[in-house]
Amino acid sequence: MQAFDQIQELWQKHEVEVKVSADEMLQQAKKEVNGLKLKSALNILGMLASFIAIAALWVFFHFESWTTHVGISITIIAIGVYTLILYRDYRLISKTDFTAHPKEYLNNLKTYQLNRYKLYNSLYWFYMIALSLGLIFYFVEILAHFTVVQKVLAVGLTALWILFCSTILRKAVINREKERIALLIEKFERISGQISTPE
Numbered sequence: 001m002q003a004f005d006q007i008q009e010l011w012q013k014h015e016v017e018v019k020v021s022a023d024e025m026l027q028q029a030k031k032e033v034n035g036l037k038l039k040s041a042l043n044i045l046g047m048l049a050s051f052i053a054i055a056a057l058w059v060f061f062h063f064e065s066w067t068t069h070v071g072i073s074i075t076i077i078a079i080g081v082y083t084l085i086l087y088r089d090y091r092l093i094s095k096t097d098f099t100a101h102p103k104e105y106l107n108n109l110k111t112y113q114l115n116r117y118k119l120y121n122s123l124y125w126f127y128m129i130a131l132s133l134g135l136i137f138y139f140v141e142i143l144a145h146f147t148v149v150q151k152v153l154a155v156g157l158t159a160l161w162i163l164f165c166s167t168i169l170r171k172a173v174i175n176r177e178k179e180r181i182a183l184l185i186e187k188f189e190r191i192s193g194q195i196s197t198p199e
Helices: 002-013 022-060 066-094 102-120 122-145 148-196
Strands: none
Touching: 022 066, 022 148, 066 102, 066 122, 102 122, 102 148, 122 148
16 A cells, blocks of 8 residues: 555656647637637627617607717717727737737737726726716606606616626626736747747
């Protein structure tokens, strides 16, 4: 039994160095990059759909109060600016061929990481303030047609939704994306290191 314990202890101490070639790492990174690009593209499409839906609401419904027009304008401008920022970041990670230029792509990925940090922190709060302000102006006319219970429900649910998106959902998205991008950057640093140093 003592011999078995010694063998087990030896086995646990033994470290096996796994060598992954640059090609294999590039294939793994390719899947992750495609996933990142797809997620970014879906975010942009979602924002565009919101933009179109709100613009259609504005065009096809007759609103009497100037506050409603101001509210919809603020909302559309906020969504439009945020969509342009998302598109700029999408172009950053999709314009360079990472298999041909891993170092350049690594630099773009680091810039993308910084942009996302700004987007989810300072820029996010400007976006939320603009959306909230737009909703407040929009609700001036709309809530006039509601009963007291409907007003309380509409304002309460909207406030809860904004609170949920600003806290729990935002933190979950930040943590998941931060980890994903950090792992991708680490892979590209290893790939660049293997390509620059001959084996």
